[in-house]
Amino acid sequence: MARLPLIAGNWKMNLNHLEAISLAQKIAFRLPEKYFAKVEVAVLPPFTDIRSVQTLIDGDKLLIKHGAQDLSPHDSGAYTGDVSGVMLAKLGCTYVTVGHSERREYHHEDDELVNKKVRAAVKHGIVPILCVGERLDVREAAGHVEHCTSQLIAGLKGLKAEQVAKVVIAYEPVWAIGTGKVATPADAQEVCAAIRAALAEKYGQDVADEVRVLYGGSVKSGNISELVKQEDVDGALVGGASLDAEEFAKLCALA
Numbered sequence: 001m002a003r004l005p006l007i008a009g010n011w012k013m014n015l016n017h018l019e020a021i022s023l024a025q026k027i028a029f030r031l032p033e034k035y036f037a038k039v040e041v042a043v044l045p046p047f048t049d050i051r052s053v054q055t056l057i058d059g060d061k062l063l064i065k066h067g068a069q070d071l072s073p074h075d076s077g078a079y080t081g082d083v084s085g086v087m088l089a090k091l092g093c094t095y096v097t098v099g100h101s102e103r104r105e106y107h108h109e110d111d112e113l114v115n116k117k118v119r120a121a122v123k124h125g126i127v128p129i130l131c132v133g134e135r136l137d138v139r140e141a142a143g144h145v146e147h148c149t150s151q152l153i154a155g156l157k158g159l160k161a162e163q164v165a166k167v168v169i170a171y172e173p174v175w176a177i178g179t180g181k182v183a184t185p186a187d188a189q190e191v192c193a194a195i196r197a198a199l200a201e202k203y204g205q206d207v208a209d210e211v212r213v214l215y216g217g218s219v220k221s222g223n224i225s226e227l228v229k230q231e232d233v234d235g236a237l238v239g240g241a242s243l244d245a246e247e248f249a250k251l252c253a254l255a
């Protein structure tokens with residue numbers, strides 16, 4: 001089944017609203033319309049920049065999409081500092097990353113919380129990009145496939161098969177994020193294929209064939225082509241390289 005590749009730029013905690021507008025504008029400007037038939041492009045600014053980016057995209061009818069980097073499992077209430085799916089939906093977010101390794105590590109998010117966030121996103125019509133990935137010690141002990149498929153199944157708990165079909169999964173080995181050490185295409189394919197096989201076993205082959213599985217971890221224009229050539233790699237979640245308009249647009253064009 002043909003899946004439209006997705007390249008999502010995770011801007012992390014960078015840029016003020018003017019810089020965010022400028023970056024989104026430059027990315028869109030560098031990507032002629034014809035590319036959007038072959039690849040979907042999304043940017044994930046910090047919460048404080050989402051409104052600015054949304055206004056730009058809507059106002060200029062840009063073909064890139066936008067989303068957020070996290071959401072609360074709750075809809076509203078006394079949760080100081082949190083931002084809910086209701087709020088993100090009002091900001092026109094198409095995507096939200098959930099369970100990024102930086103949230104799992106620095107905010108101690110476990111699979112149960114990640115699952116609540118995935119369900120909150122789905123409830124509000126936002127596509128979760130569920131991130132899974134192993135630390136280096138787990139890979140060295142050859143536990144990476146089991147670790148990732150276990151995070152996957154826990155993260156999707158309670159969703160119906162038709163909801164799972166719309167979710168995006170990002171395989172992001174922790175040792176590759178922000179380190180310049182990209183997984184080999186074969187390593188990325190091994191885990192992405194195992195993710196699809198686990199989805200097929202639990203939700204059926206049709207669902208597994210529809211789900212987009214991305215790779216993330218030090219992706220650049222120089223390595224994207226080999227990664228997306230792999231049968232089960234349907235695009236990338238990009239951190240550092242998404243902050244450079246020229247590099248990110250180049251990477252999108254090569255996906």
Ligand code: PEP
Nearest residue numbers: 177178216217218239240
């Ligand atoms: C990320 O933050 O999801 C990521 C993959 O970062 P980088 O591309 O910088 O490794």
